[in-house]
Amino acid sequence: MKTAANADEFLFMADQFRLGELVTEQPHPLTRNLSELARHDLPQAVATLKEVDxxxxxxxxxxxxxxxxxxxxxxxxxxxxxxxxxxxxxxxxxxxxxxxxxxxxxxxxxxxxxxxxxxxxxxxxxxxxxxxxxxxxxxxxxxxxxxxxxxxxxxxxxxxxxxxxxxxxxxxxxxxxxxxxxxxxxxxxxxxxxxxxxxxxxxxxxxxxxxxxxxxxxxxxxxxxxxxxxxxxxxxxxxxxxxxxxxxxxxxxxxxxxxxxxxxTDWGFLAEFIAAESDHYTAGGHILYETDAYGITVLADTTERSPTFSLPAFENTRLPGQPASLCYLCLPHSPDSAAAWAHLLRRTPRCLEWEECRSVAGLETLLGFDISLKARTHRRSKNSDTFCILQSETGISLNLGPVSHQLALAEQPLLFRHLLLKLLLNTHSTLVMGRLGRYEGNLMTWVKPSNNKLIDRAVRFIRELYHRRTGQEADYAETARVLYRVRETLGPDEAIVLKTLDALSCS
Known part of the structure; x- marks a missing residue:
C-alpha cells in the first residue's frame, strides 16, 4: 500500500516534472552508439565526446x-x-x-x-x-x-x-x-x-x-x-x-x-587512462584519486558518478558497514579531515545544522568523509590503485599505474585549467562507465531516481526501451507504478531502468 501511495503522490504532481521535451533531456544524435564505442573503439569514443563539447x-x-x-x-x-x-x-x-x-x-x-x-x-x-x-x-x-x-x-x-x-x-x-x-x-x-x-x-x-x-x-x-x-x-x-x-x-x-x-589540446591520451581504470574495476579493484591543487574539480567528477550511474556513494568513515565506492578522494598534504575540507574549500565548511537534516547534512557528517592523507590508510584494504592529478611545473601531471601524461597549462588562467580538467574528467569517467555497461547507447539505464525529475527521466527511458523491444507504447502511469514497485526490491547493484523494463514486459 505504501508503494502504491508513493506512486500516486508522484503521479498527482507528475505534470510538473514531465521534462522529456526539454533540449537537455533529448538524446544527442552524435552519441547514439556511445556505449559500443566505449567498449570497442576508445579513440573514436573520446573524439566523439570532444566533438560534442x-x-x-x-x-x-x-x-x-x-x-x-x-x-x-x-x-x-x-x-x-x-x-x-x-x-x-x-x-x-x-x-x-x-x-x-x-x-x-x-x-x-x-x-x-x-x-x-x-x-x-x-x-x-x-x-x-x-x-x-x-x-x-x-x-x-x-x-x-x-x-x-x-x-x-x-x-x-x-x-x-x-x-x-x-x-x-x-x-x-x-x-x-x-x-x-x-x-x-x-x-x-x-x-x-x-x-x-x-x-x-x-x-x-x-x-x-x-x-x-x-x-x-x-x-x-x-x-x-x-x-x-x-x-x-x-x-x-x-x-x-x-x-x-x-x-x-x-x-x-x-x-x-x-x-x-x-x-x-590532444584528448587522445585519455584512452589509455580509461582502459586502465575500467580494467582495474573489472578485476575487483578500486581507485584512489590523489590531488593537491585540483581537489574541487576532481571531487565534482568523482562524486557525480554515483547518482548518474547508481554506484555506491563515497563511504563515510564514521558510519561503518557501508559499501565501498569504486573511487575515493585524497588530499595527501592535509593531515586530517577538517584540514582537508578547509583546504579544498579555502574556508571553513558551511553545513546545514537544521534539526530535520543534521544527520545527513551537518558538519559532523561532512567530516566523516575523510579525504585527508588518512584516506590512504582507509582505502588500503580495497585493492586500490592511485590516480594522481597534481600540479607540475608545466601544468597538470596525471599518473595512473604505468600510464602518465602532462598537460601543458602552466601559462593558462586558473579558471581555464580547472575547466579543461573538468572536460577531460567528464569524458574519462563517462567512458569508464560505458565500458562497465552503465548505460545503453546514450541512455542512462543505471540512473538513480532519487527525486521527481529523475523519476520522470527513468520512466521515459523505460518507455523508450520498451518501445524498442516490443514496438508498443507503454502507459506513463503504469510504468511509474511498476518502477515504484521495483524500487522496493531493488538490489544494491541492479539497474532500476532495466529491472523495471523486464517487469513491465512480463506484466
Missing part, C-alpha cells in the same frame, strides 16, 4: 553579449559594496561552490576574494554525497539564501541546467524580493519549451524583476546528464563574469581563448 562551446560564443552584461552586473555589485552569491543543485551546486573556491584562489583580486559565496541544495555536505529530495523544495532555496546573510545590496546568480529546479527557483524568487539588484537566472533550454513544460519556470521567465541568461547549447552527450555540457558552459559563463567584472568587454575574447585551448 566543441559544438556546445561554439554555441556558447553566441551568448557573449549576455555574459558581458552579467559581468557588468557583478562589477556594479562589487563597486557598490555588495557581495555575489551563486546557487545550484547537484552539478550546478558543485560549480557554484567551485567558483567560490576559485575566487578565493585567484580569479578575483585578494580584496574581493571573500565576497563570493557559493551554495547548493543540502549545503556543503551535498558536495561529496548527493542528498535526496532537497532540490524538489523551493522553500529550502530561500531558507539557505537568507541564512547565508543575503542582503539588499547583494547579487544572486541562480544556476540550473534545465531551468526548472524548484530549489534554485525558490532562491531566485526570494532574491528578487530581498535585494535591490535583480538576480540572474542561468539555464540551458529554449524559453518557449521551458515555459510550456514547467509552470514554475514560466513564472521566472515572465518575472520583470529577474534577469535571464539563456545558455542553450543543445543535448547532452549522455542523455539528460547535465553534469557534462550544461554545467561546463554555465561554469564558464559565470566564471568569466566574475573574472572580467572590471572589464566586461574582454568576455568575447576570453570565450574564444578557452574554446581554442580546449580544441587544440
Amino acid at each position: 566543441r559544438l556546445a562551446l561554439e554555441k556558447l560564443s553566441a551568448c557573449a553579449n549576455g555574459i558581458q552584461a552579467l559581468a557588468a552586473a557583478v562589477g556594479d555589485t562589487f563597486a557598490a559594496g555588495g557581495n555575489v552569491f551563486l546557487c545550484g543543485c547537484g552539478a550546478t551546486g558543485r560549480l557554484s561552490l567551485a567558483l567560490e573556491t576559485l575566487s578565493r584562489e585567484g580569479i578575483l583580486p585578494p580584496e574581493l576574494a571573500g565576497r563570493v559565496t557559493g551554495f547548493m541544495a543540502g549545503g556543503d555536505a551535498a558536495l561529496i554525497r548527493s542528498l535526496e529530495g532537497f532540490e524538489d523544495f523551493p522553500a529550502y532555496g530561500e531558507r539557505q539564501l537568507r541564512e547565508l546573510g543575503f542582503g539588499e545590496k547583494d547579487l544572486l546568480l541562480a544556476i540550473t541546467e534545465g531551468g526548472e529546479t524548484p530549489f534554485v527557483i525558490g532562491a531566485c524568487e526570494a532574491a528578487a524580493t530581498i535585494s535591490r539588484r535583480k538576480p540572474w537566472f542561468l539555464y540551458c533550454n529554449p524559453d518557449t519549451t521551458l515555459a510550456r513544460v514547467a509552470e514554475r519556470s514560466r513564472r521566472v521567465l515572465e518575472h520583470p524583476g529577474i534577469h535571464k541568461l539563456n545558455l542553450c547549447v543543445g543535448p547532452m552527450a549522455l542523455t539528460g546528464s547535465t553534469r557534462m555540457q550544461a554545467s561546463t558552459v554555465q561554469m564558464l559563463a559565470a566564471g568569466l563574469a566574475l573574472e572580467h567584472h572590471a572589464a566586461p568587454k574582454e568576455v568575447p575574447a576570453a570565450l574564444e581563448d578557452f574554446n581554442r585551448l580546449a580544441m587544440k
Whole structure:
C-alpha cells in the first residue's frame, strides 16, 4: 500500500516534472552508439565526446553579449559594496561552490576574494554525497539564501541546467524580493519549451524583476546528464563574469581563448587512462584519486558518478558497514579531515545544522568523509590503485599505474585549467562507465531516481526501451507504478531502468 501511495503522490504532481521535451533531456544524435564505442573503439569514443563539447562551446560564443552584461552586473555589485552569491543543485551546486573556491584562489583580486559565496541544495555536505529530495523544495532555496546573510545590496546568480529546479527557483524568487539588484537566472533550454513544460519556470521567465541568461547549447552527450555540457558552459559563463567584472568587454575574447585551448589540446591520451581504470574495476579493484591543487574539480567528477550511474556513494568513515565506492578522494598534504575540507574549500565548511537534516547534512557528517592523507590508510584494504592529478611545473601531471601524461597549462588562467580538467574528467569517467555497461547507447539505464525529475527521466527511458523491444507504447502511469514497485526490491547493484523494463514486459 505504501508503494502504491508513493506512486500516486508522484503521479498527482507528475505534470510538473514531465521534462522529456526539454533540449537537455533529448538524446544527442552524435552519441547514439556511445556505449559500443566505449567498449570497442576508445579513440573514436573520446573524439566523439570532444566533438560534442566543441559544438556546445561554439554555441556558447553566441551568448557573449549576455555574459558581458552579467559581468557588468557583478562589477556594479562589487563597486557598490555588495557581495555575489551563486546557487545550484547537484552539478550546478558543485560549480557554484567551485567558483567560490576559485575566487578565493585567484580569479578575483585578494580584496574581493571573500565576497563570493557559493551554495547548493543540502549545503556543503551535498558536495561529496548527493542528498535526496532537497532540490524538489523551493522553500529550502530561500531558507539557505537568507541564512547565508543575503542582503539588499547583494547579487544572486541562480544556476540550473534545465531551468526548472524548484530549489534554485525558490532562491531566485526570494532574491528578487530581498535585494535591490535583480538576480540572474542561468539555464540551458529554449524559453518557449521551458515555459510550456514547467509552470514554475514560466513564472521566472515572465518575472520583470529577474534577469535571464539563456545558455542553450543543445543535448547532452549522455542523455539528460547535465553534469557534462550544461554545467561546463554555465561554469564558464559565470566564471568569466566574475573574472572580467572590471572589464566586461574582454568576455568575447576570453570565450574564444578557452574554446581554442580546449580544441587544440590532444584528448587522445585519455584512452589509455580509461582502459586502465575500467580494467582495474573489472578485476575487483578500486581507485584512489590523489590531488593537491585540483581537489574541487576532481571531487565534482568523482562524486557525480554515483547518482548518474547508481554506484555506491563515497563511504563515510564514521558510519561503518557501508559499501565501498569504486573511487575515493585524497588530499595527501592535509593531515586530517577538517584540514582537508578547509583546504579544498579555502574556508571553513558551511553545513546545514537544521534539526530535520543534521544527520545527513551537518558538519559532523561532512567530516566523516575523510579525504585527508588518512584516506590512504582507509582505502588500503580495497585493492586500490592511485590516480594522481597534481600540479607540475608545466601544468597538470596525471599518473595512473604505468600510464602518465602532462598537460601543458602552466601559462593558462586558473579558471581555464580547472575547466579543461573538468572536460577531460567528464569524458574519462563517462567512458569508464560505458565500458562497465552503465548505460545503453546514450541512455542512462543505471540512473538513480532519487527525486521527481529523475523519476520522470527513468520512466521515459523505460518507455523508450520498451518501445524498442516490443514496438508498443507503454502507459506513463503504469510504468511509474511498476518502477515504484521495483524500487522496493531493488538490489544494491541492479539497474532500476532495466529491472523495471523486464517487469513491465512480463506484466
